[in-house]
Amino acid sequence: MVDVNKLEFGIETFGDIVANEDGSLKSAAESIRQIIHEGEIADKYGINVIGVGEHHRPDYSVSSPETVLAAIASVTKQIKLATAVTVLSSDDPVRVYERFATLDGLSNGRAQVMLGRGSFTESFPLFGYDLTDYDDLFNEKLSLYDMLRTEKAVTWSGKFRPSLKNQEVYPKTENGELETYIGIGGSPESIIRAVRFGYKVIIAIIGGQADRFKPYIDLYHKAAKQLNMPEYPIAVHSHGFIADNEDEALEVAFKNIKANFDRIGLTRGWAPMSREQFDHETQVGSFYVGTPEVVANRIARTIDLLDLGRFDLVYGAGNQTAAQRERMIELYATKVIPRVKEILKAKEAAK
């Protein structure tokens, strides 16, 4: 049963390049500064979390999310600062710990680690890793990260990184532990892995109906019980766009989400997004697009259906203007979130 009072809402960005009003593109540097401003807006309106992705491509401005989050930390008070996600497979867990522990100190304990295998390939050749080790890399590095997270001296050895012998890693955090999620794309094995480590889970639902994830969430809870591990409410992340006018929302979202998905599809060999596909995603699938009322109803349905504890909306896909991005965050915070809570409370009362 969804606990409405404990529900968390986040926004996430992959650092897409921002457009000027005339359609030309801002620089990566300007796009990064825009995110800091958006973090400020999100914090002002009481959004719980901002997540910033890690990419190493020309179409995204952020390769070093903790640095961006550190800047957001300095201009905000409440909002949690997350990565969406940190590509642990091609990173050094010791450095990951150090960066987040630093961010946690800077932000009075607001750092939140989201670890994933990543859904892009670029970081592998860049940092000298072999994609064929995709799964092994993540497993090994997660096991090291898990030891570091205890904030005690670590003795460890593995295949992909030099061994550690009784090594302390600094700084220690004030809470004694970094809040950590594992971001997963829906492979059943990933769910079991997250349960084994006892981490919170955020599922990326980027296509199709949320309904198909219901059995996966059952799997998470059953596995946690069977393995006697902690159970947390599940978080979900999906794409969306909100505007005051329904047609405007659909047109901006279609143009931008399509451009974004098609560009990625080009390198992976999948076909361009059709209007039919897009419409299906916005009507019953996993794009949350429209006026605040439409988006609130669809988010409320998903939260209720999957019994979620947190919902993160991915914003800014493609090349949106600063005004479109900022207005969306404002509408999400001031109209959508309160309305989602209202719908869920009414549902609860009716039960």
Place this chain on the structure above:
Amino acid sequence: MTIKRVGILGAGKVGIVLAGLALDAGYEVRISGSGTVKKIDLIIKTLVPGAIASENRDVVENSDIILLAIPLSRYKNIDPQLLKGKLVIDAMNYWWETDGIREEVLEPDSTSSEQVQAYFKDTTIVKAFNHMGYHNLQEDARPKGNPKRKALFVTGDDHKAVDEVAHFVDTMGFDQVVHYNLADGIMTEPGSPLFGASLKYDELKHIIDHFNETEFGKQVAASQK
């Protein structure tokens, strides 16, 4: 041959979806992962209750048709003897996330299913279920005659086997566009306008019939010269 028992090698996203469709179609379903039954037991019980979690040998021995739904880079982990004399659907594709660098997995001058067939030389391979995304496979299955029904491309060298698989695809909830040439599997490999698309029969047939006019078709034709 009447198909009553369906075996699925691979308990990942695609294998699970195919198991669900086969259960819905009324088949007896066995499924195996890369390891022990224990490793996938809870996953199968929760995600596709009714399917029997098992290991490769048991799945193959007790099934009338086998679906290969493992990462393409790992098909050589399966002993070709195990599938000897079997009718096998190749639902695999090259996919960077699980397979790594293409050149390390596939020879550049032939299609993935031809290479799978060459490896499993005493097995009848038919390519199907490979070009539609797994969530579309899960959501778009419809009974015959439903106006929303989507279609899948089925191709292989063995005429009779292709017809059997086409019938099987029909029972799983999809129309079929059929070819009798395994090498035509290229038409649905990554880069093709069909890869990742979910189309109705007429739309699928149109692209297949005019494949040489698509950008990807032109590239393929150019590389074969």
